[in-house]
Amino acid sequence: MSCRIKLGTIALAVLIMLSSLSLTGCWDREYLKDLHLAYGVGFDIANDGKIQETVELIIPPEIEQKSTTSEIHTSYGHNLRSASNQLRNRVRGNIRFLKNGFQLLGKSVAEQGLYSNLDVNFRDPSNPTSNVRVIIAEGKASDMLEQKTVGELKVGEFITQKIESLEEMSVFPKETLDTVFRFLKDPGQDFALPYIAVEGDEIITRGLALFSDQYYSGMLNPDQSILLVLLMGQQGKNARFTKKIDLGYPDNIQEYITINVGLKKTKRKFKVSVSADGSVEVHLNLKLQAIVEEFPGDRSLKEKDLQKVNQALSEILTKEAESVVEEVQKANCDIFGVGRKLIAYHHNVWKDKNWSKDYRKVQFHPKVEVKIIDTGIIE
Amino acid sequence: MTNRTQTSFTSVDQNSDYIEAALFYTNDLKKRSISFQGREGMVLYLESITDTELIERNVIIPFSRNQDKDLPELFTTLTFSLETELNQGIQGLLEGSCLYFLEGMSEFYVLLTPAKYERSISEPENEGVIRGPHNGFIEQMKVNLYLIRKQIASPNLKVRYFTLGKTVPKQVSLVYMENTANPELVKIVEARIQKISLDWILSTGFIQELTEDNPFSIFPQLINTERPDHTSTYLLDGYVAILLDGDPTALIVPASFFSFYRTPDDYNNRWVITSFVRFIRLIGFVTAFQLPALYIATVSFHPNVLPLQLFFTIQGSLTRVPFPPLIEAMLLELIFELLREAGLRLPSRVGQTIGIVGGLVIGDAIVLAGLVSYTMIIVVALTAISSFLIPSNEMSSAIRFLRFPLMIAASLFGYIGISFGLTLIFIHLCKLESFGQPYFRPLSPLKSQGLKDTFVRFPIWSIRKSTSNPKTDK
Numbered sequence: 001m002s003c004r005i006k007l008g009t010i011a012l013a014v015l016i017m018l019s020s021l022s023l024t025g026c027w028d029r030e031y032l033k034d035l036h037l038a039y040g041v042g043f044d045i046a047n048d049g050k051i052q053e054t055v056e057l058i059i060p061p062e063i064e065q066k067s068t069t070s071e072i073h074t075s076y077g078h079n080l081r082s083a084s085n086q087l088r089n090r091v092r093g094n095i096r097f098l099k100n101g102f103q104l105l106g107k108s109v110a111e112q113g114l115y116s117n118l119d120v121n122f123r124d125p126s127n128p129t130s131n132v133r134v135i136i137a138e139g140k141a142s143d144m145l146e147q148k149t150v151g152e153l154k155v156g157e158f159i160t161q162k163i164e165s166l167e168e169m170s171v172f173p174k175e176t177l178d179t180v181f182r183f184l185k186d187p188g189q190d191f192a193l194p195y196i197a198v199e200g201d202e203i204i205t206r207g208l209a210l211f212s213d214q215y216y217s218g219m220l221n222p223d224q225s226i227l228l229v230l231l232m233g234q235q236g237k238n239a240r241f242t243k244k245i246d247l248g249y250p251d252n253i254q255e256y257i258t259i260n261v262g263l264k265k266t267k268r269k270f271k272v273s274v275s276a277d278g279s280v281e282v283h284l285n286l287k288l289q290a291i292v293e294e295f296p297g298d299r300s301l302k303e304k305d306l307q308k309v310n311q312a313l314s315e316i317l318t319k320e321a322e323s324v325v326e327e328v329q330k331a332n333c334d335i336f337g338v339g340r341k342l343i344a345y346h347h348n349v350w351k352d353k354n355w356s357k358d359y360r361k362v363q364f365h366p367k368v369e370v371k372i373i374d375t376g377i378i379e
Numbered sequence: 380m381t382n383r384t385q386t387s388f389t390s391v392d393q394n395s396d397y398i399e400a401a402l403f404y405t406n407d408l409k410k411r412s413i414s415f416q417g418r419e420g421m422v423l424y425l426e427s428i429t430d431t432e433l434i435e436r437n438v439i440i441p442f443s444r445n446q447d448k449d450l451p452e453l454f455t456t457l458t459f460s461l462e463t464e465l466n467q468g469i470q471g472l473l474e475g476s477c478l479y480f481l482e483g484m485s486e487f488y489v490l491l492t493p494a495k496y497e498r499s500i501s502e503p504e505n506e507g508v509i510r511g512p513h514n515g516f517i518e519q520m521k522v523n524l525y526l527i528r529k530q531i532a533s534p535n536l537k538v539r540y541f542t543l544g545k546t547v548p549k550q551v552s553l554v555y556m557e558n559t560a561n562p563e564l565v566k567i568v569e570a571r572i573q574k575i576s577l578d579w580i581l582s583t584g585f586i587q588e589l590t591e592d593n594p595f596s597i598f599p600q601l602i603n604t605e606r607p608d609h610t611s612t613y614l615l616d617g618y619v620a621i622l623l624d625g626d627p628t629a630l631i632v633p634a635s636f637f638s639f640y641r642t643p644d645d646y647n648n649r650w651v652i653t654s655f656v657r658f659i660r661l662i663g664f665v666t667a668f669q670l671p672a673l674y675i676a677t678v679s680f681h682p683n684v685l686p687l688q689l690f691f692t693i694q695g696s697l698t699r700v701p702f703p704p705l706i707e708a709m710l711l712e713l714i715f716e717l718l719r720e721a722g723l724r725l726p727s728r729v730g731q732t733i734g735i736v737g738g739l740v741i742g743d744a745i746v747l748a749g750l751v752s753y754t755m756i757i758v759v760a761l762t763a764i765s766s767f768l769i770p771s772n773e774m775s776s777a778i779r780f781l782r783f784p785l786m787i788a789a790s791l792f793g794y795i796g797i798s799f800g801l802t803l804i805f806i807h808l809c810k811l812e813s814f815g816q817p818y819f820r821p822l823s824p825l826k827s828q829g830l831k832d833t834f835v836r837f838p839i840w841s842i843r844k845s846t847s848n849p850k851t852d853k
Contacts, residue, residue: 017784017787028680028793029679029680029793030679030680030682031678031679031697031703031704032677032678032679032682032685032690032693032694032697033678033694033697033698033700035682035694037690037694039687058691060691060694060695060698061691061695061698062698062699066695068691068695098682098683099683099687099690101687128683
């Protein structure tokens with residue numbers, strides 16, 4: 001029963017233990033201590049056609065319990081990696097993109113095409129992709145990052161928090177490098193990315209940047225963005241609309257009503273049908289359940305008023321949905337994935353189409369129905 | 380013991396000379412001449428281990444009063460035997476008897492008069508319970524057997540004596556329940572104990588090391604306890620206990636890994652509470668040997684798993700530390716082991732000093748001096764606390780030792796190293812046996828019945844008949 005281990009085996013084991021202790025410089029080790037974290041990265045295309053990379057580096061505090069500081073660095077190169085290498089020449093230590101929160105792309109990059117500029121992220125597995133937001137900046141990305149701070153926050157932190165909170169408000173769809181990569185490779189579906197801009201000291205939301213294939217092709221304002229996000233079938237914690245309705249009340253205050261459809265059950269019907277002559281029709285129905293969040297005035301909403309409100313809101317939103325779809329079609333951005341449906345269910349039709357041209361000919365029939373299910377705790 | 384035999388002489392002087400020579404004229408051997416019915420006689424005893432008052436009252440005074448009676452009638456108050464073999468007599472002397480020789484008689488009397496200096500059967504210090512019996516084993520095996528018999532008044536409880544040690548014989552007893560203990564198991568234990576051939580045995584540690592299945596394993600393969608109730612529970616479950624005279628520890632076999640995570644308190648508490656406590660212990664088991672390794676792997680290979688704020692906090696605390704994480708961790712772990720060992724050996728009056736030196740000087744100053752980081756102190760402190768969560772001291776030491784190889788594996792290969800290390804440990808645990816029983820039962824081999832009393836404790840009515848009984852496991 002008792003196993004007798006030979007002396008040689010023990011000696012070998014001890015030798016392995018001791019020698020492994022001396023292996024201090026291991027190949028893929030990266031000490032947390034030596035890392036210099038690039039939290040936010042911005043890309044632009046400089047006037048001479050080179051790539052301009054701007055990086056926000058977070059510097060850990062020298063003394064404990066102090067807050068971190070940040071440095072902004074810029075470099076130029078023929079492609080992303082060469083720009084990064086240039087950057088490494090300039091700044092201290094080893095820049096790592098481990099905790100990269102977002103990639104800010106200047107409008108110039110977006111117009112020139114995303115794929116070539118995101119290639120390095122997909123090719124090198126050590127670059128994080130799953131939680132990295134892709135954001136389009138009006139003007140230059142470097143201008144935005146060089147602000148360094150917005151209020152008390154570092155610019156990188158500010159942008160991430162801003163994007164996250166706006167995703168919760170359903171202004172932006174949740175797009176990361178991963179999902180963008182999928183859409184870039186998919187001929188049947190396009191995407192929209194957050195579109196932000198610098199205004200004075202502040203960073204403000206412009207809305208959504210629409211993409212056709214990999215090129216920037218148009219934009220939506222924040223109000224339209226919310227509707228688009230809902231039409232896409234996504235939903236944040238909140239999705240608010242403030243609309244003017246006429247209930248026939250005498251006082252003017254009660255013209256505006258704010259509703260919230262976030263976190264409520266929505267029903268979306270997306271149907272792509274092909275008629276005999278090959279023309280494509282899309283029916284997009286959206287049933288929203290809404291809570292009245294603000295409706296100032298003396299008159300409370302009665303049961304029969306609610307019917308009217310429902311109807312009025314449905315009409316308004318349907319009309320807006322039509323304009324959103326129009327914008328999207330104008331931008332040639334197949335954000336709903338009509339092409340994907342054709343590929344899947346009407347493949348012969350798809351093969352005959354030149355989608356980048358024929359997408360604009362698709363007949364959209366959007367319809368939004370609003371039902372108010374709650375008017376809050378006051379009568 | 381010497382193998383020579385020597386029958387007693389008829390002359391008292393010859394006998395006493397022989398015994399004196401055999402004991403190398405030790406000074407505590409006392410002789411006293413007492414004649415009986417005109418014949419010369421002599422009482423011999425070792426004053427250091429006999430009760431001299433007992434001899435006075437029950438041997439010497441009867442002689443002066445009852446010269447007319449028969450000799451055996453004098454000693455009715457004492458246990459005695461008649462011997463002819465002098466070396467037997469010498470062994471008797473060494474065990475606390477006194478000898479009486481009478482001129483012209485070929486036999487001599489061995490009268491049992493041992494001194495009794497017994498510790499009280501108080502609760503063992505390192506195995507205290509909140510509720511339940513508060514007695515414990517002491518250094519007298521007879522008393523220990525008494526304590527067990529008090530708990531189990533059953534004819535099935537069987538005690539078997541063995542004598543171990545060639546020059547210094549010691550009594551060992553094997554205790555088990557005839558009806559529940561697996562006869563195979565009893566045979567194995569018996570065979571292993573009889574195989575021990577040492578000159579002397581001082582403690583149960585000797586027996587433990589000489590009977591283990593795998594002496595190279597760092598895991599203890601015999602349960603040891605100083606609690607009679609703990610022992611009795613195991614006995615009733617079919618385990619076998621080994622007691623050694625002169626040692627208050629009972630060894631219980633066959634051990635399983637999870638038996639070291641059990642305390643008698645587990646069965647005195649309500650089962651929900653016990654299950655929660657067991658769960659905490661399980662967390663303690665995991666953190667006790669993996670936390671430093673996980674920390675090292677994280678900061679040297681996988682910093683990307685840290686949340687951003689934590690990333691900066693840890694990075695900030697690491698900036699001033701000149702060593703790689705492994706050295707940093709080793710340093711602190713070794714300091715902690717030093718403090719622990721020192722605290723163990725230090726008299727309690729000086730013990731406070733260790734607290735101050737350990738807590739204040741090393742804990743805080745070592746960070747200010749830039750030798751280790753605060754996060755590492757947190758990690759090591761957590762590890763230390765969790766290792767003391769394990770009820771058994773031996774298992775706790777084993778687990779504490781295990782983290783060093785894991786730390787090295789983590790510093791070499793990161794999380795992959797840890798998973799390889801854990802794989803090796805679990806392979807070893809699954810392969811290990813204790814007296815022919817799988818050590819990692821009831822997990823490997825998997826027994827759903829046994830699981831009821833492993834990670835959680837089901838109500839007694841649900842587990843009563845199905846604990847990890849060696850008999851049913853077979």
